[in-house]
Amino acid sequence: MLTRSITPTLQRLAASFPVLAMTGPRQSGKTTLARHQFADKPYVSLEDPIERAFANEDPRGFLARFTQGAVFDEAQRWPDLFSHLQGMVDADRRPGRFILTGSQQFGLLAGVTQSLAGRVGMTRLLPLAASEIPAVADRQLSLDGLMLKGGYPALHTQPVEPADWFASYIATYVERDVRQVLNVQSLPTFQRFLRLCAGRTGQLLNISALASEAGITAHTAKSWLAVLESSDLIHLLPPYFRNFGKRLVKMPKLYFLDTGLACWLLGIRSEEVLALHPLRGALFENWVVSEFIKARYNQGQPSDLYFWRDNNGLEADLIFEQDNRLQMVEIKSGQTITSDTIRAGQRATRMAEDEALTPWLIYGGDESHERSGVKIFGWRDFPAAIL
Missing domain, CATH: 1.10.10 (Arc Repressor Mutant, subunit A)
Known part of the structure; x- marks a missing residue:
C-alpha cells in the first residue's frame, strides 16, 4: 500500500462532515485508499450488479444494513443513493459516516451538489505525485x-x-x-x-x-x-x-x-x-504543472494556478497567489543553469513589480540553490517545496 499525501485531508474532512466524497480518474487509487483508510466500514461496490439490483428494488432494505456507515464505491451508479443519504445524515449528523467514491463525469458531483450540499467534504485523487x-x-x-x-x-x-x-x-x-x-x-x-x-x-x-x-x-x-x-x-x-x-x-x-x-x-x-x-520540454513543463495541481488537490484546495503571456512575448509559465502576493514560476527542461535561464526567471517578475515574491526556476537538473535573486529547484527537490 503506497502512502498517499491526501490522507491527512481525508481524515480532516471525515472528522467534520457526515459524508466524504472522493473523485478522480479511473485507476488513480480511490478504491484502494478508501478501503484502507476506512477499513472499519463495510465496503459496497455499486458496480456489482447484484448489489445495484438490491438497491434499486428495495432501497430501504439495502441501506438498513449500513446505518452505522459504509464505503460506497462508484456511487454514481445508483443515482438515488444521494437523496436517500440526505435523509439519513439529517437524522444523524455523525461525521465520517459515509464515504463515496466515483467519477465526476458520471454524475457523482451532480448528485452530491443537488442532494448533499453542506453535508459532504469533497476531495479529488489524481495519480501519484x-x-x-x-x-x-x-x-x-x-x-x-x-x-x-x-x-x-x-x-x-x-x-x-x-x-x-x-x-x-x-x-x-x-x-x-x-x-x-x-x-x-x-x-x-x-x-x-x-x-x-x-x-x-x-x-x-x-x-x-x-x-x-x-x-x-x-x-x-x-x-x-x-x-x-x-x-x-x-x-x-x-x-x-x-x-x-x-x-x-x-x-x-x-x-x-x-x-x-x-x-x-x-x-x-x-x-x-x-x-x-x-516535445520533451513541453512534457517536462506538463509534469511540473501536474505536480502543482496534485499538491493542491491533496491539500483539499482548488488548483488556483495560472500562466501569463502578453502580446509582447512577456510570459510566466505558472503563477499562483501566496500571502496576497504572486509567485512566478519559470520551467526549463535542461539540466544546466545558464545566464539566459536566470534572466528568464527574472523577467517573470517584471510584470507584477512589487506584488511578486522571489521567482522560482524549476529545471531538469539536480542542484537547488538561490542565484541572482532567483530560487532554483532541481526536479527532485521542487515537489517538497510545494507540499
Whole structure:
C-alpha cells in the first residue's frame, strides 16, 4: 500500500462532515485508499450488479444494513443513493459516516451538489505525485523514466510495461467511459482527437484549429474537452488576468494530468526516444504543472494556478497567489543553469513589480540553490517545496 499525501485531508474532512466524497480518474487509487483508510466500514461496490439490483428494488432494505456507515464505491451508479443519504445524515449528523467514491463525469458531483450540499467534504485523487513514488525517493527512477511511466499506481506496484498498461487503459476506461457519456459514433476520430490533444500539451489551446485538424466541429471539440477535463485526464490552465493590463493572451493552455498517458498517446515508448523527442520540454513543463495541481488537490484546495503571456512575448509559465502576493514560476527542461535561464526567471517578475515574491526556476537538473535573486529547484527537490 503506497502512502498517499491526501490522507491527512481525508481524515480532516471525515472528522467534520457526515459524508466524504472522493473523485478522480479511473485507476488513480480511490478504491484502494478508501478501503484502507476506512477499513472499519463495510465496503459496497455499486458496480456489482447484484448489489445495484438490491438497491434499486428495495432501497430501504439495502441501506438498513449500513446505518452505522459504509464505503460506497462508484456511487454514481445508483443515482438515488444521494437523496436517500440526505435523509439519513439529517437524522444523524455523525461525521465520517459515509464515504463515496466515483467519477465526476458520471454524475457523482451532480448528485452530491443537488442532494448533499453542506453535508459532504469533497476531495479529488489524481495519480501519484513524485513524492508518493518510492523509486523517485530511492533515486531508482530517472526524470525521463518518471515522465514515461507517469503516476498511475498500478505502474509502480505491478510488473507491467507502461505501453501495455496504457493501451489497456485507453481501451478499457477512456474510450468506453467517454463514449458512454458523449455517444461518440467514430472511435478512430476520437482516438485521433486524443492524440492531437497530446501533441498540444503545454501549448495555447486553439479549439478551432484542433477541431479542424481532428475533422470535427468546434462545438464537438468543446464537448469532448469538457468531458476529458471532468474525467481528470486533462487540465486547462487559465491565463492570469488581474492587474497586468489588457494586452494578454486569453486562450488556456492544455496539460495532461499524467505525463505517462501523454507520452503513450504521442507514441513515445522508451526513455531514449523521449530524451530526443521535440516535445520533451513541453512534457517536462506538463509534469511540473501536474505536480502543482496534485499538491493542491491533496491539500483539499482548488488548483488556483495560472500562466501569463502578453502580446509582447512577456510570459510566466505558472503563477499562483501566496500571502496576497504572486509567485512566478519559470520551467526549463535542461539540466544546466545558464545566464539566459536566470534572466528568464527574472523577467517573470517584471510584470507584477512589487506584488511578486522571489521567482522560482524549476529545471531538469539536480542542484537547488538561490542565484541572482532567483530560487532554483532541481526536479527532485521542487515537489517538497510545494507540499
